[in-house]
Amino acid sequence: DAGVTQSPTHLIKTRGQQVTLRCSPKSGHDTVSWYQQALGQGPQFIFQYYEEEERQRGNFPDRFSGHQFPNYSSELNVNALLLGDSALYLCASGPPRTNSPLHFGNGTRLTVT
Amino acid sequence: GENVEQHPSTLSVQEGDSAVIKCTYSDSASNYFPWYKQELGKRPQLIIDIRSNVGEKKDQRIAVTLNKTAKHFSLHITETQPEDSAVYFCAAIPPGGGADGLTFGKGTHLIIQP
Numbered sequence: 001d002a003g004v005t006q007s008p009t010h011l012i013k014t015r016g017q018q019v020t021l022r023c024s025p026k027s028g029h030d031t032v033s034w035y036q037q038a039l040g041q042g043p044q045f046i047f048q049y050y051e052e053e054e055r056q057r058g059n060f061p062d063r064f065s066g067h068q069f070p071n072y073s074s075e076l077n078v079n080a081l082l083l084g085d086s087a088l089y090l091c092a093s094g095p096p097r098t099n100s101p102l103h104f105g106n107g108t109r110l111t112v113t
Numbered sequence: 114g115e116n117v118e119q120h121p122s123t124l125s126v127q128e129g130d131s132a133v134i135k136c137t138y139s140d141s142a143s144n145y146f147p148w149y150k151q152e153l154g155k156r157p158q159l160i161i162d163i164r165s166n167v168g169e170k171k172d173q174r175i176a177v178t179l180n181k182t183a184k185h186f187s188l189h190i191t192e193t194q195p196e197d198s199a200v201y202f203c204a205a206i207p208p209g210g211g212a213d214g215l216t217f218g219k220g221t222h223l224i225i226q227p
Contacts, residue, residue, distance in 0.1 A: 004156075033214055033215070035214075035215075040220075041219060041220070042119075042202050042204075042217030042218055042219050042220050043157065043202070043215075043217050044217075045214030045215060045216070047214075048214055056214055058214060090156070090157070092215075099144065099145035099164075099206055099208065099209075101147060101159050101162055102147070102159070102215060103159070104149075104156040104157045104158070105156060106155065106156045107156060
């Protein structure tokens with residue numbers, strides 16, 4: 001039973017470019033959340049998807065957008081990249097019940113130069 | 114929104130001794146408190162969690178206590194081993210998820226000295 005998988009593992013982009021990160025949730029999970037983890041910090045909530053809709057959103061600008069597909073997989077898109085967007089982007093999935101344990105993927109390390 | 118404070122930021126203990134990490138939260142409605150362990154370059158892994166209807170939960174060498182009145186919760190690791198060295202994060206979330214999702218503390222770097 002595969003856990004949460006994310007791709008790619010590493011990515012280098014230039015300021016102003018756009019990036020798409022991908023996530024497949026753990027089997028049996030239908031809720032996907034995205035977090036940004038800067039070096040030496042705790043993960044910061046970006047948004048959560050359930051039933052193909054954004055249900056909750058943290059304090060991130062509209063440059064950050066996402067999508068969830070019928071198979072529960074998800075994408076995180078970031079437009080007009082800034083140097084400050086460099087971070088580890090974590091995807092987490094959970095079962096169809098609120099406040100249940102979240103399972104994280106290994107993350108995508110994004111470097112913006 | 115929820116705010117979680119975690120301390121200490123770094124904790125060094127001798128192998129075999131106990132380690133305690135403390136967190137406070139601001140939203141009295143929060144009712145779920147997980148703890149994650151993150152080794153260098155790896156994903157955060159859930160090690161234990163507690164809900165607001167219990168005051169303490171234990172799993173082998175790891176225990177978590179919750180004081181709802183004071184709005185703080187703690188992680189206790191007994192008989193520490195070298196493999197316990199990692200960064201530990203506490204987190205809190207209100208019912209229904211809240212606008213901020215799971216709010217994490219800034220992390221504690223636990224160092225086990227041989």
